[in-house]
Amino acid sequence: MYVSIACLVGAYLLSQFYRTCLAVLTPVLNHEIGVTAGDLAVSLGLWYGAFALVQIPIGEALDRIGPRRTVGVLLGLGGGGGAAVFAMAQGPMGIHLAMILIGAGCAPVLVGSYFIFARAFAPALFGTLAASMIGAGSLGNLAGAAPLAAAIEAFGWRPSLWALAAITLVVAALILIFARDPERVEQPAGRRGTALDVLRLPGFWVLLPLTVANYTAAAGIRGVWAGPYLADVFGADAHLIGKVTLVMGLAMIAGNFAYGPADKIFGSHKRVALYGNAVLALALTGLWLMPGQSLWMATALLAAIGFFGASFPVIMAHGRTFYPPHLTGRGVTLHNMFSIMGVAAMQFASRPVFDAASAGHTAPVAYGLLFAFFLAPVVIGLVFYVFARDTGDGLS
Helix, strand or coil: CHHHHHHHHHHHHHHHHHHHCHHHHHHHHHHHHCCCHHHHHHHHHHHHHHHHHCHHHHHHHHHHHCHHHHHHHHHHHHHHHHHHHHHCCCCHHHHHHHHHHHHHHHHHHHHHHHHHHHHHCCHHHHHHHHHHHHHHHCHHHHHCCHHHHHHHHHHCHHHHHHHHHHHHHHHHHHHHHHCCCCCCCCCCCCCCCCHHHHHCCCCHHHHHHHHHHCCHHHHHHHHHHHHHHHHHHHCCCHHHHHHHHHHHHHHHHHHHHHHHHHHHHHCCHHHHHHHHHHHHHHHHHHHHHCCCCCHHHHHHHHHHHHHHCCCHHHHHHHHHCCCCHHHHHHHHHHHHHHHHHHHHHHHHHHHHHHHHHHHHCCHHHHHHHHHHHHHHHHHHHHHHHCCCCCCCCCCC
16 A cells, blocks of 8 residues: 555646646746636636546546556546647647646546545544645645746746656556555445435535635635736746745645644644634735735735645545445545535636726736635635534544
8 A cells, every 4th residue: 555655646746736837837828829827727727627527437436446547547648648738739728628638637646545545544544644645745836836937947848748748657657557456345235325425424515615615725826826916916027936836835735744633633623624724714815905015925825825725634534534434435536526626616717807806906906806706715614614513533
C-alpha cells in the first residue's frame, strides 16, 4: 500500500498543478492566442465539471475493479491526452477541450487514495492521511506558480505543456505497474450498494452545503482570479503574480497539514471544519470590503483563504463516519463529486458575475463584489453545518 500511495501522490501533484496553472498562464495565453481571463474561468469550470461528472462511475469502478486500473488508465488517457491537446491549442475552444480531458483524467486520483486509506488503514488515521495526501500533493500548487512562470519564460508555454503530457503518461504507467489494490469487500446480500444508498444515510444531507462550498473560494481564486485581480488592482506582472500565488499555494499546503491532526486534537471533525470555515468567511469578507487596500493585505488575505479553505479532508472524514465498508468507494466519490460540482458551478458563474460588476464599477470594487460572490455559499454552508451530527467516530 505504501508504494501505491507514493505513486498516487505523484499523480495528485499533477492534478493540483493542472487546476492551478491557469492563473500564471493567463497573460501569455491572452497575448499569443487571445484567451481572456473570462475564457479561462470557463475552462477551469469545465475542468471541475468533467471531474465531478465522472465521480459516480469512478465510485463503481473503485468498488468493483480497484484503484490501480481506475486511476492509471484514466490519468494516462485523459491527463496525458489533455495536456497534449492544450499544447496544440489555438484559441479558447482548444483550451476548453484540453481542460475537460485533463479534469476527467485527474478525477480518480484523490478518491483512489481515500479508498485505500479507508480500506487498508485504521479509521482513526483517515483524517490525518487524507489531509496529508492533499498537503503533499499540493506541492503541485507551487509548481503551478513561480516555477511555471520561469519555465514559460525559458522554454515557452507550448514546450512546457508537451513536457507535462510526457510526465503525466509516465506517472500513469508507474501506477499501472507498481500500485496494488486493497482487498475487496463483498456487499451484504440483498443490498444494491449504489450511490443512492449513500444519499439515504441519515444526516448525510446536512453536510452537503458546506461540502459544496468549502473549496470553491480557494480553488477559484487560486486557479484563475488571483492573477487578474493582482494585475488589474495592483499592476502586478507575471513574476509578482507567481510570487503571490506561491504564497497562497504554500498556505494551502500548510492548511492541509494543520487540518489533518486537528480533528484528533479537538476530538471532533465538526468543530474543526466549523471554526476553520468561519475564519475563511472572515478572510473573504476582508477582500470584499477592502479589495484595493494594499498588496500586502491582499496577499495575507489570499493566504488565509488558502489555509482555512483546506478543510475538505476533515469534512470528508466526517462524511466517512456515515457510510458502511461496502459503500466506501461510492461514498468518497459522491462526497468528492459534490465538492467539485460546487467549484465548477462557481467558476461558470464567476465570469458573468465579474462582467456585470465590471460594467459599472472600478476594478477594486468589481473584484470586491466577486469575492462577496465566493463568500455567500460558505456562509450558507456554515448555517446548515451547525446542525450536522458529530459522534466523533473514528477518532479514538
